[in-house]
Amino acid sequence: MATRDASWLGFSLALPLPTLLVLAYLLPLAGVLAWSMSTPGGIGFGNYRQIATDPLVVSILLRTLRICVAVTLISVAIAYFLAYHLRFGSPWKKRVVLIGVLIPFWLSSLIRAFAWLMILRANGLANTFLQSTGMIAEPLALARNELGVMIGMTHFLVPYAVLPIFSSLQHIDNRLIQASRSLGAGFWRGFKDILAPLSSSGVLAATIIVFIFSLGFFVTPAVLGGGRVVMVAEYIYLQMFQLSNWGLGAALSGILMVVVVALMLALIKIVGIRRLMDTAS
Amino acid sequence: MTERTSHFTLPNMTRRQFGISAMAAAAAGAILPRSAFGADQLVVANWGGNSVTAFEQAFAEPWSKLNAGKLVVDGGGPSEGAVKTQVESGAVRWDVCDGEMYSSYRLGKDNLVEKLDYNIIDKTLVGFGDVHDYGVANYVYSYVIAFDASKFGGDPPKSWADFWDVKKYPGKRSLYKWMSANLEIALLADGVKPTELYPLNLDRALAKIAELKPHILTHWETGVESQLLLRDGEITMGQVWNTGAELVKKQTSGQVDYTFDQAVVSPSVWFVPKNNPAGRDAAMRFIRMAQDPAVQAKLMEVNGMGPVNPAANALLSPELQKISPSAPDNFNRSVLMDNKWYAENYGQALDKYTALISG
Numbered sequence: 001m002a003t004r005d006a007s008w009l010g011f012s013l014a015l016p017l018p019t020l021l022v023l024a025y026l027l028p029l030a031g032v033l034a035w036s037m038s039t040p041g042g043i044g045f046g047n048y049r050q051i052a053t054d055p056l057v058v059s060i061l062l063r064t065l066r067i068c069v070a071v072t073l074i075s076v077a078i079a080y081f082l083a084y085h086l087r088f089g090s091p092w093k094k095r096v097v098l099i100g101v102l103i104p105f106w107l108s109s110l111i112r113a114f115a116w117l118m119i120l121r122a123n124g125l126a127n128t129f130l131q132s133t134g135m136i137a138e139p140l141a142l143a144r145n146e147l148g149v150m151i152g153m154t155h156f157l158v159p160y161a162v163l164p165i166f167s168s169l170q171h172i173d174n175r176l177i178q179a180s181r182s183l184g185a186g187f188w189r190g191f192k193d194i195l196a197p198l199s200s201s202g203v204l205a206a207t208i209i210v211f212i213f214s215l216g217f218f219v220t221p222a223v224l225g226g227g228r229v230v231m232v233a234e235y236i237y238l239q240m241f242q243l244s245n246w247g248l249g250a251a252l253s254g255i256l257m258v259v260v261v262a263l264m265l266a267l268i269k270i271v272g273i274r275r276l277m278d279t280a281s
Numbered sequence: 282m283t284e285r286t287s288h289f290t291l292p293n294m295t296r297r298q299f300g301i302s303a304m305a306a307a308a309a310g311a312i313l314p315r316s317a318f319g320a321d322q323l324v325v326a327n328w329g330g331n332s333v334t335a336f337e338q339a340f341a342e343p344w345s346k347l348n349a350g351k352l353v354v355d356g357g358g359p360s361e362g363a364v365k366t367q368v369e370s371g372a373v374r375w376d377v378c379d380g381e382m383y384s385s386y387r388l389g390k391d392n393l394v395e396k397l398d399y400n401i402i403d404k405t406l407v408g409f410g411d412v413h414d415y416g417v418a419n420y421v422y423s424y425v426i427a428f429d430a431s432k433f434g435g436d437p438p439k440s441w442a443d444f445w446d447v448k449k450y451p452g453k454r455s456l457y458k459w460m461s462a463n464l465e466i467a468l469l470a471d472g473v474k475p476t477e478l479y480p481l482n483l484d485r486a487l488a489k490i491a492e493l494k495p496h497i498l499t500h501w502e503t504g505v506e507s508q509l510l511l512r513d514g515e516i517t518m519g520q521v522w523n524t525g526a527e528l529v530k531k532q533t534s535g536q537v538d539y540t541f542d543q544a545v546v547s548p549s550v551w552f553v554p555k556n557n558p559a560g561r562d563a564a565m566r567f568i569r570m571a572q573d574p575a576v577q578a579k580l581m582e583v584n585g586m587g588p589v590n591p592a593a594n595a596l597l598s599p600e601l602q603k604i605s606p607s608a609p610d611n612f613n614r615s616v617l618m619d620n621k622w623y624a625e626n627y628g629q630a631l632d633k634y635t636a637l638i639s640g
Contacts, residue, residue, distance in 0.1 A: 055636070144498060226498065227458045227499055228499075243628050244360075244362045
């Protein structure tokens with residue numbers, strides 16, 4: 001009897017959070033998804049049909065996908081390199097990497113985007129330097145295009161990838177590496193047989209987290225893309241606020257959400273919820 | 282008659298700061314219910330930045346004399362989506378909105394804004410811009426040609442045809458990110474007579490913009506951005522707001538200059554969201570007050586927003602008349618934008634335009 005009372009108490013104490021989530025999150029979310037099926041002009045799949053067939057929408061989705069995949073792969077590769085040094089480097093190296101990873105966290109994405117613009121534009125730092133050293137004659141088009149957007153996004157996302165990878169490297173027993181060395185394995189053999197398999201869950205978590213994050217990028221493409229690199233988040237904003245075309249905006253949001261949820265489920269399935277929580281903490 | 286003298290500073294009018302602060306503000310605006318504020322006040326919404334202080338300076342005093350109520354200026358950005366959100370959720374926070382003219386037509390059609398009461402508002406005071414059931418012009422601004430005078434000072438550009446002429450005037454260009462005025466200037470550059478612009482030939486305009494595309498460095502979004510591009514010499518010519526052009530001209534001591542030749546005059550608009558909290562009558566009286574020549578002149582003085590009441594231009598100092606987009610000398614060289622065309626064609630045209638610039 002006593003245990004039943006306790007569990008009932010626990011249940012009721014936990015109740016406010018789910019209630020809040022249902023009222024403040026799930027219900028409005030259902031409302032937004034309902035728009036995608038109902039506006040404009042009656043119930044139907046018109047908005048989804050438009051997403052599948054309208055060349056502009058398709059090209060924006062493909063561009064978003066292309067940029068996000070590229071940025072994710074580059075970010076995770078850089079992050080692995082940094083995390084490796086954060087785990088195995090000298091104390092001095094660790095400090096440099098940690099500061100380099102953490103400082104960008106405290107800067108707003110808007111400031112970072114404009115800082116990159118100052119560096120990458122035609123008369124910016126990078127081009128001025130390259131020209132003064134005679135390496136290039138004409139300034140390179142580094143910003144106000146997809147390349148600029150990818151540089152800005154990668155810089156933003158690398159720290160988010162470093163932490164899960166670092167965490168998985170941290171869990172690797174040093175003795176395994178020492179054992180492999182004593183058995184004559186070089187760096188690559190050790191990497192292939194010990195580091196890579198044991199850090200794979202961290203890499204996968206980092207990949208999915210960064211990819212999900214990158215899908216919603218808004219400010220960086222707007223600033224570094226020169227108004228030309230329209231990605232899906234910006235297009236949703238345009239439909240919602242400029243055109244008050246809520247149906248299409250809601251349908252695109254819905255699709256993004258399904259993609260994100262599917263990726264999260266895949267992540268949990270592959271890595272396992274317990275290991276994911278371990279990695280995250 | 283008191284003459285207005287200029288302390289014309291920092292008119293970084295920013296309309297539709299795409300996504301950067303406007304989105305956050307719009308989202309917040311949609312959530313906060315109006316009841317958080319007192320009842321005895323009137324909330325006027327505009328696009329933020331310096332225009333918030335400008336509205337306070339121009340409107341607060343005459344409004345308090347009229348009504349004794351408080352005037353609150355909210356820079357949340359009255360986009361169509363934001364207004365629709367407020368009206369449909371029943372949490373209307375704005376009494377009067379300084380919006381886009383084409384929005385007023387579209388919102389009127391969707392029954393999201395109040396019908397204006399022309400027994401209170403005086404139609405005859407509006408010399409430039411639209412007067413219709415759901416919106417009335419409140420001030421004007423112009424899209425002008427700004428250029429690097431150190432390069433082109435000897436033979437400055439005088440038309441959009443010159444703007445398109447990258448042989449005679451080499452260097453990069455920048456256009457406003459949104460379609461407004463871009464279609465007009467493209468057609469003017471293509472030789473369409475100002476009187477024959479409307480209805481706009483969309484395909485012809487887009488083809489002309491495509492021609493300039495390799496020379497367009499960027500599509501600017503905020504007034505500040507357009508000013509930086511000119512000041513830092515990243516572009517040699519830009520299509521910018523007259524307020525921004527004037528500011529850069531001052532900052533660079535004339536190294537960047539601009540012309541009102543073929544300027545595209547765009548009227549801004551007052552509209553009133555359906556069931557506005559202070560009541561329809563108070564909103565109408567505010568709009569009427571803002572038509573007063575002295576109030577209009579003050580708005581020009583503090584933020585470079587050109588009067589729509591022609592009588593106001595006479596109150597300006599000669600210095601301000603020179604930079605007012607609606608002063609006769611400037612207005613006669615300009616083209617007035619017809620927002621009815623945009624109201625009917627905006628969505629479809631914007632899709633084609635977005636496809637062109639992002640393609």
